[in-house]
Amino acid sequence: MSINYRHLAREHLNYAKRELGSNKDQRLRHAALELRMAMEALTYDRALAYKNEFPPSEYGTWQPRKVMSVLLEIDPMADKDSSLAVGMEEEYGVPAPEMKSLGTEVVLSLIILKQHYDALGSYLHIQSLKQSKKGQGLNFSKFRKRCEKIFDFISKVLSSPVFNVTLGHFSSIECMECGKPIHKRIHAGEEKLEAKCHHCKATYNITDDGKENTRWEPHQHEVECANKKCHKEIVIWRHELELGRHWKCMDCNGINLFSLGITYEEAPNK
Numbered sequence: 001m002s003i004n005y006r007h008l009a010r011e012h013l014n015y016a017k018r019e020l021g022s023n024k025d026q027r028l029r030h031a032a033l034e035l036r037m038a039m040e041a042l043t044y045d046r047a048l049a050y051k052n053e054f055p056p057s058e059y060g061t062w063q064p065r066k067v068m069s070v071l072l073e074i075d076p077m078a079d080k081d082s083s084l085a086v087g088m089e090e091e092y093g094v095p096a097p098e099m100k101s102l103g104t105e106v107v108l109s110l111i112i113l114k115q116h117y118d119a120l121g122s123y124l125h126i127q128s129l130k131q132s133k134k135g136q137g138l139n140f141s142k143f144r145k146r147c148e149k150i151f152d153f154i155s156k157v158l159s160s161p162v163f164n165v166t167l168g169h170f171s172s173i174e175c176m177e178c179g180k181p182i183h184k185r186i187h188a189g190e191e192k193l194e195a196k197c198h199h200c201k202a203t204y205n206i207t208d209d210g211k212e213n214t215r216w217e218p219h220q221h222e223v224e225c226a227n228k229k230c231h232k233e234i235v236i237w238r239h240e241l242e243l244g245r246h247w248k249c250m251d252c253n254g255i256n257l258f259s260l261g262i263t264y265e266e267a268p269n270k
Helices: 005-021 025-048 064-074 110-122 129-133 140-158
Strands: 082-086 100-105 169-174 181-186 192-196 203-208 214-218 220-224 233-237 246-248 255-257
Touching (some): 005 025, 005 140, 025 110, 025 140, 110 140, 169 214, 181 192
Antiparallel strands (some): 082 100, 169 181, 203 214
């Protein structure tokens, strides 16, 4: 059963509320830990909204800032607040004269993560020798204010009437190499871009004419057998052009190997 990260974030926020409400300075560390876990859960919840675009190779990434950075590569608007409204068109393609607001989503942004996630983590460790030597004690008042600030922000995120809005213009195909589906988000004004199959690493060029017409061109190359008496050609993908990769020629049965080469030239006569 998959994890409901949004529900998990709400649970950790409630735990943090209990720790903050104790008014005991020593329990602020427990509040900070719960707030960090709530931030992690919200970031993972956001990533699930992009599950068709999120690279499986990044599933093991747990640091929220790194996860959000991956999302921003997919969609530069991934950590931006947004509002959603609906309305009935009177004419196709023309915005409806009346729109009904469904609400605004507040998103845990990369800026907030940078400001608070690591800062909260710094309170979860014993003071370093350098801090101890300088007599720098823990400022519990400052610590509490930071915890309360991030608590308020997470509360706003979780109280959003709409969430994980990821509308966009997409183009999809079945990979010409492995047959798995590939979904690529196309941003406004983006005429040329690259796409990669997360399953077999096949890559493509995509061109978009701005009229919902897209063309996918595989990154393939024709390569000739190195046997000078053969010249049999095969088609390979760009990601297959690696040192040590090889293939057996179907005509001459010889082995072709991709390798570094070196040539020799006679020294010019003096």
